[in-house]
Every structure is written in C-alpha cells, then in structure tokens.
Amino acid sequence: MKSAAYGLVVPTTIDEAVAALVEHGPDARLLAGGQSLMPLMAARVVRPSVVIDLGRIPDLFGIVHRGDHVAVGAMTTQRAVERSETVVQHVPLLALAVTRIAHATIRNAARSVAASPTPTRRPRSP
Numbered sequence: 001m002k003s004a005a006y007g008l009v010v011p012t013t014i015d016e017a018v019a020a021l022v023e024h025g026p027d028a029r030l031l032a033g034g035q036s037l038m039p040l041m042a043a044r045v046v047r048p049s050v051v052i053d054l055g056r057i058p059d060l061f062g063i064v065h066r067g068d069h070v071a072v073g074a075m076t077t078q079r080a081v082e083r084s085e086t087v088v089q090h091v092p093l094l095a096l097a098v099t100r101i102a103h104a105t106i107r108n109a110a111r112s113v114a115a116s117p118t119p120t121r122r123p124r125s126p
C-alpha cells in the first residue's frame, strides 16, 4: 500500500522546524530516519497531512563532549553513536546499549532521537 498524500516541509534550521510544527500542529509528523514512520504511513496507520524532514538541519547532527556531559544531536544515526570514540570513552553503556537495537542496516538509518534499546526485540540474525 502507498501512503496517503502529504505535504513535505524541509527546514534548514531548528527555528524553521519549530515554526512548521506550530503552523501545522498535530497534523504534522517529524521525519528522522523514517524506519518507523515510513512503514506506518505506507500502511496508513499514520496519515499526517504534512511531514517535516529534519535531515537538512546541521545543528541536529553530531556528538560533542562538553565538560561533564556528552551531547548527541537528535539526527545523529544510532550507528554513529555506537561507533563514536567519544561515546565509547565517556558513556560506554550507551555505546553498548545501542548495539541492542535492531541490526546494523536499521541503525545506519535510524536516528538517536528515536533510540530505545529493547533487547527482547533484537533480531536473531546480525
């Protein structure tokens, strides 16, 4: 099945994304890596009138160590988190936990904002 028709907004700053959310309200959905949202839209379980693609906002990418904490941008892939020397060094449990989400192909596309390690859902094959 194909998704229902929807509008696409591609902001390049966080302010533009917030403005689009305010403008379109609950009819809008944010798009990160699309690993959950796109199948749900294709099955028409979710039918947003507007999709806000966060993939062109540089400020949402990256991993930075700032004194007493590590900041992970919402659009950083789960795979990048897993492979980050900064995360491995300062938040080793996070680096390990991310490897429990799905498999590498999914983690290459899925973003940190949607990460929720649940070992019981880990696929049997790598």
Ligand SMILES: Cc1cc2nc3c(=O)[nH]c(=O)nc-3n(C[C@H](O)[C@H](O)[C@H](O)COP(=O)(O)OP(=O)(O)OC[C@H]3O[C@@H](n4cnc5c(N)ncnc54)[C@H](O)[C@@H]3O)c2cc1C
Binding pocket: 029, 030, 031, 032, 033, 034, 035, 036, 037, 038, 054, 074, 100, 101, 102, 103, 106, 109, 110, 111, 112, 113, 114, 115, 116, 117, 118, 119, 120, 121, 122, 123
């Ligand atoms: C084969 C397969 C296996 C999987 N196995 C696991 C598993 O073992 N454990 C597990 O936990 N998950 C698993 N998942 C789910 C996977 O983790 C999610 O699909 C993925 O994390 C979603 O990330 P995404 O970047 O693709 O988000 P999207 O699909 O783009 O978005 C997911 C949701 O987050 C919202 N969203 C996106 N960005 C933001 C933002 N900045 N702020 C607020 N909301 C936002 C979207 O509107 C949407 O509702 C699996 C998925 C697949 C396809």
